[in-house]
Amino acid sequence: MAKVYVFDHPLIQHKLTYIREKSTGTKEFRELVDEVATLMAFEITRDLPLEEIEIETPVEKTKSKVLSGKKLGIIPILRAGIGMVDGILKLIPAAKVGHIGLYRDPKTLKPVEYYVKLPSDVEERDFIVVDPMLATGGSAIEAINSLKNRGAKHIKFMCLIAAPEGVEAVKAAHPDVDIYIASLDEKLNDHGYIVPGLGDAGDRLFGTK
Ligand code: PRP
Ligand code: URA
Numbered sequence: 465m466a467k468v469y470v471f472d473h474p475l476i477q478h479k480l481t482y483i484r485e486k487s488t489g490t491k492e493f494r495e496l497v498d499e500v501a502t503l504m505a506f507e508i509t510r511d512l513p514l515e516e517i518e519i520e521t522p523v524e525k526t527k528s529k530v531l532s533g534k535k536l537g538i539i540p541i542l543r544a545g546i547g548m549v550d551g552i553l554k555l556i557p558a559a560k561v562g563h564i565g566l567y568r569d570p571k572t573l574k575p576v577e578y579y580v581k582l583p584s585d586v587e588e589r590d591f592i593v594v595d596p597m598l599a600t601g602g603s604a605i606e607a608i609n610s611l612k613n614r615g616a617k618h619i620k621f622m623c624l625i626a627a628p629e630g631v632e633a634v635k636a637a638h639p640d641v642d643i644y645i646a647s648l649d650e651k652l653n654d655h656g657y658i659v660p661g662l663g664d665a666g667d668r669l670f671g672t673k
Pocket of ligand 2: 597656665
């Protein structure tokens, strides 16, 4: 069964407060999302495998640990997921980045796929799908379907804010995918927005309306 991790680190919670605040402008919103993505990447990479190599310090030869060279892929769900990519790449710069374009139909709230471009070696990579918002779960479920249909086997999902409804939907559709969240909010409103949430992540990130 999928595990759900809520990152309650004080720095993440502090920055998330200002991300939520409606008077926070586009520039600051973007910077904060980038910073929280880096902090979350630090937590999500906790289980990366290590191997020992031999090195020589100025004092003596010794064995020391390095990452074992696992291939990673970051998959932002367009548009808003893009805001989290650079923050993650600061810690894992060798990761490849694929893109899955989805928008939520405002009437049905169902995701509509319009773009998919993935690294060529999908089957060999471990993926982190990123999107600031997990609301009904439709977009995350569809993005993960899209990745699995192309051969991906190991997938994690990371978001800033999730609604309980979305978490349950992703767990039911993809029990093999662990979910990493900065905040589990209260509920969805009648328009499918997360309460209290942060509003429309894409609009706040890119200054559109
Ligand atoms: C937002 C958000 C997620 C999706 C979450 O994107 O970035 O992708 O909604 O909602 P769900 O869990 O109910 O599917 P949106 O559809 O607004 O597209 P955009 O990023 O292009 O603005
Ligand atoms: N998409 C957003 O950008 N915000 C929400 O609250 C729900 C879906």
